[in-house]
Amino acid sequence: MSSSRISVEQIKDELQLVRFSDRFRINDFVSGIEEYDLFIKKYAKEYDDKAISATHLLVSKKNADIISYMTLSSASIGVTPEERKNSDIEEIFFNSFPAIKVGKLAVDSNYRTKYKGIGSLMITLARGFAVDSVRFGIACRFIVVDADVENDPEVVEFYRKNGFLANERYSGKSQKTVSMRLDVFLQ
Template sequence: MKYLSTGEYEEILDHVSIEPFNKEFDVNSFDCGISDYNDFLKHDANYYQEKGISSVHLLIHNDSKDIIGYFALLTDAFLLDKEEKGEIELEIPFSSVPALKIGKLAVSKNHQEYHYGSFILFMCLGYAEALHEKGIACRFLTVDADIEFNEETPRFYESNGFDRNLHRQQKRKKSVSLRYDIYN
């Protein structure tokens, strides 16, 4: 992850906590600048959690109780072609590999004093590693980086160590599929 060695994540940890989404938090004050992402938190997150579609987590400022950001996680599997498997020395007779998917990730436009987005990615990596420690295979973090609102979104993930998925890459119009290899 991009800012791991800078000490910034330790500074962030001093004033935030990660909480599971619940209706008691004031989600109406959250604004990341993209209405679709604001609306997800306000209108869809609870339903998605109740129905087992994704697990939503909030990055909360310990003092103000502001929602600094949020992320949604869900299980995933994706395909690697022969060349991609060769690049990471993964000798398996199938193309499908297990992953933890970042379904949504957003940071409040009012909280830009740290690289909270990169910190959230680091936290997602921790969730993926926790699955592995519990005996659940998870080799990658994946994300379909939304380019509908910002064409530069994939660069944020790539700057944090994600690679583009090439296997049968569809002609996507609204997202770019990326992966982060937990083992590398």
């Protein structure tokens, strides 16, 4: 699994995406970022139970290790007229557009080498959730994230490589995060 882009086809026999469950060894997950490790161990279940966010685990079919996790929630994003140029929403005059927010995305440090590119796969899976929501009659145009530059200064580049753009409307509002968006229907 050393390619820079892992596809669902490549991992389908080894890994599976499941909703959060404490039947997995949650306390064994170590991303190397204390805030993210604390979230999955202490808050993910409560937030799931209260419908604040939905945590999805990418787990090994072989040993049930958690390889990666992400939290998703409903959101909306303001997109300026300038940001809408050259897209099929240029003439839509809404102030905000429906989105799915990636609240947390982390990869277990023990699996970063074996599954290089797994973070990008998680973004692909989030995009699948967005597309599926449209199929089920719930509009979703963007995936949004507040890229956590406080804990990982390289994370903005990771999201850029995955097609995300910085949100002009929200730029400069925080020193800890960079607001970014991915148009689900543009490649």
